[in-house]
Amino acid sequence: MNTQQLIADAVRNSKDRSESTIWDRLFSIWFRRLVYTQIWEDPEADLAALQLPIGSTIVTISSGGCNALSYLTAKPAQVFAVDLNEAHLALLKLKLAGLRALPDYEQFWRFFGEGTADDNSDLYRQRLRPQLDGDARSYWDERDFRGRARYRYFTDGFYRHGALGSFIGFAHLLAKFAKIDLSALLEAAPESPERQAALQQLDRLFHSRFAKLLTRTPALLFSLGIPPQQRELLGGDQPLNEVLHQRLLRLINVYPNETNYFAWQALSRRYPGPGDTCLPLYLQRSRYAQMRSGAGLIIPVHQNLRVFLENLPARQIDAVVLLDSQDWMAPDEIRALWDAIDRAGKDSVRVIFRTAGAESPLETEPLAPLREVWRRDAERSALGFDRDRSGIYGGFHCYTRRPGAN
Incomplete structure (x- = not known):
């Protein structure tokens, strides 16, 4: 298939x-296509909720690969990064190739952190390309609709590419038209007049007739990676423009922007610079040696996650990270997925996921039988939600087996 x-x-x-x-x-x-150039689930929130012992085996949906790489800081035995999107797997494979082939943090940062240097093309051709398998090499060598090889995305601002990067660029144009000072939202003091003025302009834009009309179109959210059925969960009983406004405010107001790289990506489409302060774990200077030594523990897998779990040996997995994938699924598919987790997971397996709305699908009536085996850990769920700096999801959920349900 x-x-x-x-x-x-x-x-x-x-x-x-x-x-x-x-x-x-x-x-x-x-x-x-390439949707996410960086993942929008905070791996540090994941690790805080999972509290994994050293030597764990993790299965995660890959997306852009930031999470799989960041989980290396927990010293796992293995990380399986599973995805249906070949573009996202090609990005993870490129990052793994960079860890194998680039000689130091400075070059790794220049390629994957900045993604703007002209000589990144030479780095790709000379050092990274020979490390890639045929599928990833074909993806990055292939020319896009403008006739440019995709590896050249890393020469003119990698984080401006991908469907989400393009969408954020469109949002920046709207902000410019509405005279919203994005730099003030990102870098000005919270109570400064310039930031307060920018917040007021932002409020006006989101509650304008144009925004209300725009957010009624399902295609608008495609660039956010949100399929039609998840759009309904995201909106709930509120207008979608209001929900998106509140989620954006949570992203830029709740956590200090000087340590929130998600805010930098949303408002500037870049990271502030190399180092350790405001970056994903895998891009931090102090973690670089650990990333290099652990890269071989990550296994990219192009497959349906349920099918992959069904084919694993029983009682092998310590943690499963579902991102927001269940928002896409009907109850029968969710039941099949959790049956696969039940078989592949150890007695102590922990499962985390996000939802567009606040409610977990396992707490709904159609999935009541799953609650005979699984229980939501309210404390760890709250911890994950509070730690998630991206602020774009309505719920964070951590599940473990019920005692005796083995």
Whole structure:
């Protein structure tokens, strides 16, 4: 089965083909491309909630790979990074190639942290490309619709690329038109007049007639990686423009921006600089040696996550990270996924995931039988939610087995 069919089946949400909407089909085509140049789930929040012992085996959805790499700081035995999107796996493989082939932190930072230098093209061709498998090499060598090889994304601002990077760029144009000072939102003191003025302008933009009209269009959220059914969960009973405004305020107001690299990506589409202060764990200078030595522990896997878990030996996995994937799924597919986790997971397995809304799907009536085996750990769930600096999700959930449910 090809990649487009795999993604289409996931997006269809286990519905009959006759029920699949045109938006479902369009999203399945859209999501084949590079969507996320960085992941928007905070790996440090994940690790705080999971509290994994050294030597754990982790299964995670890969996305841009920031999480899989950052989990190396927990000293795991193995990290399986599973994804249906070949572009995201190609990005993870490129990062792993960089850890193997680049001689020092400075070059790794210049390529993957800054992603703006002209000589990154030479670094790719001479050092990274020979380390890639055929699929990843084909992806980065391939030319995009403008006729540029994709590896050249790292020469003109990598974080301005991808569907989400382009969407943020569009949002920046709207902000400029609305005279919103994004630099004040990012770097000015919280109570400064310039930041307060920018927040007022932001409020006006989100509550404008144009914003209300724009957020009624499902295609708008494709660039955020949000399929049609997740859009309904995100909005709930509130207008979507209001929900998005509140999520953005949580991103830029709750956590100090000098340590919140998600705010920098949202407001500036870049990281502030090399070092240890405001970067994903895998890009921090003090973690570089650990990333290099642990890169071989990460195994990229192009497969449906449920199928992958079903084919693992029983009782092997310590942790499963589902990101927000269940928002895409119908109850029967969620049940099948948790059955696969039940078989592959150790007695002490821990499972974390996000949701667009606040409620966990396992707490709904159609999935009540799962609660006979699994319980939501309220304390760890709250800890993960509080630590998640990206601020874009409505819920963070950590589940463990019920005592005796083995």
